[in-house]
Amino acid sequence: MGSLRLTENRLAPKAETNGKKKNVDPLLWVSEDVAVQSLLNKLIRSSLVNTTNQVEVLQRDPSSPLYSVKSFEQLRLPQNLIAQSQSGTGKTAAFVLAMLSHVDPAQTWTQCLCVSPTYELALQTGKVIEQMGQFYPEVKLSYAIRGNKVERGQKIQEHIVIGTPGTVLDWCHKLKFIDPKKIKVFVLDEADVMIATQGHQDQSIRIQRLLPRDCQMLLFSATFEDSVWRFAERIVPDPNIIKLKREEETLDNIKQYYVLCNSKEEKFAALCNIYGAITIAQAMIFCHTRKTAGWLAGELSREGHQVALLSGEMVVEQRAAVIERFREGKEKVLVTTNVCARGIDVEQVSVVINFDLPVDKDGNPNNETYLHRIGRTGRFGKRGLAINMIDSKHSMNILNKIQEHFNKKIEKLNTDDLDEIEKIAN
Numbered sequence: 001m002g003s004l005r006l007t008e009n010r011l012a013p014k015a016e017t018n019g020k021k022k023n024v025d026p027l028l029w030v031s032e033d034v035a036v037q038s039l040l041n042k043l044i045r046s047s048l049v050n051t052t053n054q055v056e057v058l059q060r061d062p063s064s065p066l067y068s069v070k071s072f073e074q075l076r077l078p079q080n081l082i083a084q085s086q087s088g089t090g091k092t093a094a095f096v097l098a099m100l101s102h103v104d105p106a107q108t109w110t111q112c113l114c115v116s117p118t119y120e121l122a123l124q125t126g127k128v129i130e131q132m133g134q135f136y137p138e139v140k141l142s143y144a145i146r147g148n149k150v151e152r153g154q155k156i157q158e159h160i161v162i163g164t165p166g167t168v169l170d171w172c173h174k175l176k177f178i179d180p181k182k183i184k185v186f187v188l189d190e191a192d193v194m195i196a197t198q199g200h201q202d203q204s205i206r207i208q209r210l211l212p213r214d215c216q217m218l219l220f221s222a223t224f225e226d227s228v229w230r231f232a233e234r235i236v237p238d239p240n241i242i243k244l245k246r247e248e249e250t251l252d253n254i255k256q257y258y259v260l261c262n263s264k265e266e267k268f269a270a271l272c273n274i275y276g277a278i279t280i281a282q283a284m285i286f287c288h289t290r291k292t293a294g295w296l297a298g299e300l301s302r303e304g305h306q307v308a309l310l311s312g313e314m315v316v317e318q319r320a321a322v323i324e325r326f327r328e329g330k331e332k333v334l335v336t337t338n339v340c341a342r343g344i345d346v347e348q349v350s351v352v353i354n355f356d357l358p359v360d361k362d363g364n365p366n367n368e369t370y371l372h373r374i375g376r377t378g379r380f381g382k383r384g385l386a387i388n389m390i391d392s393k394h395s396m397n398i399l400n401k402i403q404e405h406f407n408k409k410i411e412k413l414n415t416d417d418l419d420e421i422e423k424i425a426n
């Protein structure tokens with residue numbers, strides 16, 4: 001039968017059945033009881049039932065969805081989720097699967113929307129949707145990104161649309177390529193930056209307001225500042241929450257070091273010193289401004305090192321081409337700004353260098369960006385190395401604050417000891 005009797009006292013295991021002794025695992029009983037109670041609570045909270053009696057009646061009715069369910073999850077109701085998980089742990093696969101499992105390929109309109117903060121990330125996530133979707137060939141995907149032209153007056157027939165917030169909003173609202181009322185799943189990737197950045201926030205919320213009330217909302221990121229959590233919980237109705245403790249945010253497989261220098265030039269000399277060691281695999285070097293990134297890439301090239309430069313002022317197609325070359329291993333070192341700090345997944349990156357530490361517009365440490373930057377290495381359990389270059393008392397202070405924030409020691413590294421660096425980089 002499989003139905004549950006929710007009013008029974010299930011805390012006390014029955015010791016006998018038909019007069020015979022039965023071995024009962026008390027833990028199983030307790031956990032079943034918790035599940036039953038949780039199911040009842042959630043059904044009442046969701047206004048699906050009002051009383052325990054009503055549940056009992058429904059559970060006796062074979063035509064009711066409650067007839068055989070043992071948990072709330074088995075009802076397969078769309079559940080909203082705000083989920084935090086460390087960098088490189090597979091959040092993309094999780095939300096791609098959620099989208100694929102909700103698509104009805106017989107309906108030729110967009111049913112799932114995924115919004116990413118950058119063009120590069122939208123392309124990368126689109127590739128994952130294509131790869132995972134190859135086992136579901138009827139499901140079609142479209143990219144709502146700059147440059148992807150759709151004829152006016154048309155409706156998008158693809159089931160899943162991935163894009164950047166401005167273009168997704170245009171497609172749903174101004175251009176009406178998508179009917180937002182038919183969306184079943186809405187994903188905000190890198191949700192904290194989508195919420196914390198003013199422009200992205202306006203666009204994301206305007207998209208969300210166009211969606212039907214029962215649309216499932218999934219918000220994912222490796223980091224959520226406290227104020228962003230509060231905001232996310234306000235905009236997502238009745239969310240399930242997966243939250244990391246602060247000390248769980250940093251990954252032990254990424255070893256963190258700092259190098260002490262006195263100036264930008266000394267940092268450059270130290271970088272040249274370790275260049276051979278860090279290019280055993282691939283490396284990403286982060287700078288605070290486009291100007292520094294351009295300068296550093298130029299200086300490294302003059303020293304005879306082959307590097308690629310990716311920064312925000314390049315047109316998006318150029319940026320996508322640079323990432324592609326880096327992903328294919330044609331370039332070993334990528335000098336970049338925060339435009340690449342989040343989400344970019346290149347398995348072979350074994351070293352991340354913060355040529356400048358990440359700071360916000362007031363010069364305070366940007367802990368979230370630090371975590372995302374170093375998370376470009378150590379993907380899915382691999383080992384990684386993060387090196388922070390310090391050139392002043394001020395930057396040492398910032399590093400100390402980052403250490404305190406994550407409660408994680410960042411060790412001093414001697415750049416003359418190449419053997420040590422090679423050992424770590426390997």
Ligand SMILES: Nc1ncnc2c1ncn2[C@@H]1O[C@H](COP(=O)(O)OP(=O)(O)OP(=O)(O)O)[C@@H](O)[C@H]1O
Binds near residue numbers: 379
């Ligand atoms: N179940 C799995 N088995 C093996 N590899 C996996 C699995 N799930 C994900 N991966 C791989 O792990 C890598 C990291 O995954 P992904 O990019 O989704 O991480 P993420 O959690 O979104 O990270 P970030 O916070 O940096 O965006 C990818 O290369 C992906 O292919």
